[in-house]
Amino acid sequence: MDYLDIWFFDRRPRMKVFFCYLLIFVAFFIFSDFMMYAYTKSLYKPMKSYEVNIISPEVTVEVAEASNVNGNVKGKVKNTTGDIVEDKYLKFDFYTDRNTNVGTKYLKLDKLYEGEEQKYELGFRYDNVTSVEVNMVDVADIEKATEEELKIDPVYGPAGLISAVILGYFLL
Numbered sequence: 001m002d003y004l005d006i007w008f009f010d011r012r013p014r015m016k017v018f019f020c021y022l023l024i025f026v027a028f029f030i031f032s033d034f035m036m037y038a039y040t041k042s043l044y045k046p047m048k049s050y051e052v053n054i055i056s057p058e059v060t061v062e063v064a065e066a067s068n069v070n071g072n073v074k075g076k077v078k079n080t081t082g083d084i085v086e087d088k089y090l091k092f093d094f095y096t097d098r099n100t101n102v103g104t105k106y107l108k109l110d111k112l113y114e115g116e117e118q119k120y121e122l123g124f125r126y127d128n129v130t131s132v133e134v135n136m137v138d139v140a141d142i143e144k145a146t147e148e149e150l151k152i153d154p155v156y157g158p159a160g161l162i163s164a165v166i167l168g169y170f171l172l
Contacts (some may be wrong), residue, residue, distance in 0.1 A: 043067040066129040079112040
């Protein structure tokens with residue numbers, strides 16, 4: 001009887017080792033995922049204030065948070081005008097503690113019919129933002145905007161980048 005015959009019939013030690021490695025991998029994956037989530041949550045702080053200067057349509061800000069280098073604003077727009085809202089933009093002005101405007105972003109609204117609701121999510125990369133002011137503007141006001149102001153940054157942050165690197169490492 002040679003080595004292959006024993007290996008073929010006696011699988012139990014190899015399966016125990018395989019399951020131990022699998023258990024270690026799953027435990028490490030859960031631990032690292034939790035640590036990345038906790039780290040990113042500790043970076044983002046809620047903004048001290050946000051001001052919505054729009055009466056109709058109804059614009060609400062659900063989440064306004066920023067770290068020292070980036071942040072995001074999430075909310076909803078509900079058409080309460082009685083007409084169709086189209087060719088409108090939300091204008092976000094970002095301010096520091098000293099009320100200095102560090103940047104502006106524009107977010108195009110889709111065509112909203114009466115009573116319809118749309119969620120929005122805006123990522124930004126400005127330093128030390130503590131407050132945001134939201135206004136509504138027309139297409140005529142957008143003509144003066146720069147390409148950077150019209151570009152919407154994804155709201156991935158460091159956790160998304162780290163996750164992509166880890167996933168790429170294991171898949172490649």
